[in-house]
Amino acid sequence: MNALRSLIARDLVLALRAGGGAALALAFFAAVATLVPLGIGPDLKLLARIAAGVLWVAAVLAALLSLDRLFQADFEDGSLDLMALSPLSLEAVALAKIAAHWLSTGLPLTLIAAVLAVAYGLPANGTGALVASLLIGTPAVSAIGGIGAALTLSIRRGGLILPFIVLPLIAPVVIFGSGAVLAVLDGLASGAFLFLAAFSLLAVVLSPFAAAAGVRLNLGS
Amino acid sequence: MFSLANPKRFMDASGKVLPWLAVATAVLLTVGLTLALSVPPDYQQGDAVRIMFVHVPAAWVAMMAYGLMALAAAVGLIWRAPLADVAMKTAAPLGAVFTALGLVTGSLWGRPMWGAFWVWDGRLTSFLLLLFLYLGIMALGNAIEDETRAVRASGILAIVGAVNLPIIHFSVRWWTTLHQGESLLRKGGPSIAPVFLWPLAVMALAYTLLFFSLWIVRMRTTILERKAAVLRITGRA
Numbered sequence: 001m002n003a004l005r006s007l008i009a010r011d012l013v014l015a016l017r018a019g020g021g022a023a024l025a026l027a028f029f030a031a032v033a034t035l036v037p038l039g040i041g042p043d044l045k046l047l048a049r050i051a052a053g054v055l056w057v058a059a060v061l062a063a064l065l066s067l068d069r070l071f072q073a074d075f076e077d078g079s080l081d082l083m084a085l086s087p088l089s090l091e092a093v094a095l096a097k098i099a100a101h102w103l104s105t106g107l108p109l110t111l112i113a114a115v116l117a118v119a120y121g122l123p124a125n126g127t128g129a130l131v132a133s134l135l136i137g138t139p140a141v142s143a144i145g146g147i148g149a150a151l152t153l154s155i156r157r158g159g160l161i162l163p164f165i166v167l168p169l170i171a172p173v174v175i176f177g178s179g180a181v182l183a184v185l186d187g188l189a190s191g192a193f194l195f196l197a198a199f200s201l202l203a204v205v206l207s208p209f210a211a212a213a214g215v216r217l218n219l220g221s
Numbered sequence: 222m223f224s225l226a227n228p229k230r231f232m233d234a235s236g237k238v239l240p241w242l243a244v245a246t247a248v249l250l251t252v253g254l255t256l257a258l259s260v261p262p263d264y265q266q267g268d269a270v271r272i273m274f275v276h277v278p279a280a281w282v283a284m285m286a287y288g289l290m291a292l293a294a295a296v297g298l299i300w301r302a303p304l305a306d307v308a309m310k311t312a313a314p315l316g317a318v319f320t321a322l323g324l325v326t327g328s329l330w331g332r333p334m335w336g337a338f339w340v341w342d343g344r345l346t347s348f349l350l351l352l353f354l355y356l357g358i359m360a361l362g363n364a365i366e367d368e369t370r371a372v373r374a375s376g377i378l379a380i381v382g383a384v385n386l387p388i389i390h391f392s393v394r395w396w397t398t399l400h401q402g403e404s405l406l407r408k409g410g411p412s413i414a415p416v417f418l419w420p421l422a423v424m425a426l427a428y429t430l431l432f433f434s435l436w437i438v439r440m441r442t443t444i445l446e447r448k449a450a451v452l453r454i455t456g457r458a
Binding site: 144147151152154155161164165167168169171172175176179195199202206210213214217218 | 298350351353354356357358360361364365367370373374377378380381382384385388389392393395
């Protein structure tokens with residue numbers, strides 16, 4: 001447990017310091033969210049309607065683009081070999097890295113999304129629903145993205161492969177995440193939040209095993 | 222069955238089976254297409270109903286191919302069987318082609334029926350995601366240099382996808398749906414007229430055999446390629 005905590009803390013520090021990429025992911029998220037109204041026009045009514053979808057897609061892209069270094073940096077400098085030799089199982093290592101990624105990317109994205117939602121003219125209840133759905137759904141993005149990061153860690157120029165293989169797998173998060181917000185806006189009862197939570201839990205529990213299998217495969221000579 | 226895991230035995234057995242399989246595929250395709258073109262036009266869809274005979278089997282085979290690919294991936298990961306690796310690697314492009322075929326024929330049918338080549342409907346979209354998943358598996362396999370690692374990595378992705386596919390399917394269906402519901406395997410028997418059912422059954426069988434024929438050809442080619450590569454390296458060629 002102690003080792004797990006220190007690994008999360010180490011990854012968090014690495015992500016937050018210069019060159020870690022966490023801040024860059026947030027800036028990317030804000031930039032994409034700014035570009036959409038430029039393309040669509042400043043109609044607040046329209047923007048409020050598409051805010052949930054746009055912010056969800058932008059958040060997913062920002063999270064995925066910051067994932068490629070999740071295992072790769074440690075793989076290149078050999079830290080990953082030491083982690084594999086440590087008493088901590090590779091599954092726990094994967095879980096720790098996923099948790100650190102979510103804390104450094106998913107959580108801040110959620111907070112910034114609240115500000116952007118206001119800029120998009122989303123009403124208060126919609127903003128609340130968006131923040132809640134991002135809070136529930138982004139762990140699944142980090143978790144499933146972690147599988148992609150583990151599978152692609154030996155590819156040097158794998159920049160686009162990782163998002164491409166992960167995007168179809170996280171389609172349910174986007175569907176239920178933005179669906180939950182739209183349901184709240186329309187005043188409809190929907191099970192989207194429950195589905196989102198179920199998917200997120202399932203992804204967080206199962207993904208470390210697949211990610212560990214991917215790491216093991218790339219470490220094995 | 223297990224003795225076939227030996228590539229040499231597989232080559233012998235598949236070499237004997239393949240000609241028969243190919244002939245059966247050709248015969249069934251001819252019969253199926255003739256039947257499909259000779260059924261009376263549907264009272265609602267007119268002649269466009271004939272697209273169903275090339276569309277529905279493609280979609281079925283695309284899903285079956287994914288299941289077989291994920292199964293081969295699991296066998297390859299668990300028992301480290303080289304032949305399963307070959308089977309996994311060669312199934313992906315075939316599955317992708319059948320998925321694309323299903324999407325293209327579906328959109329050709331959608332134009333006269335729904336008035337649009339593409340609608341953002343649950344089944345269509347989940348099928349498009351299936352195509353992306355196939356392409357992702359192929360891209361991952363191509364990007365990794367070490368051949369064994371490439372197959373194992375794309376195998377893990379295939380298995381993750383197999384766990385996730387039902388969820389994707391149902392979530393997209395929850396999202397929105399225009400495509401007709403199940404018409405064959407449902408309570409109260411099939412809702413398709415028997416006139417159309419027979420050609421559809423023949424075409425489904427023909428597509429399935431076509432998939433297996435092509436799969437075996439690809440597997441044999443891959444094995445032969447590897448043999449050739451080994452001979453070239455050892456300088457015995």
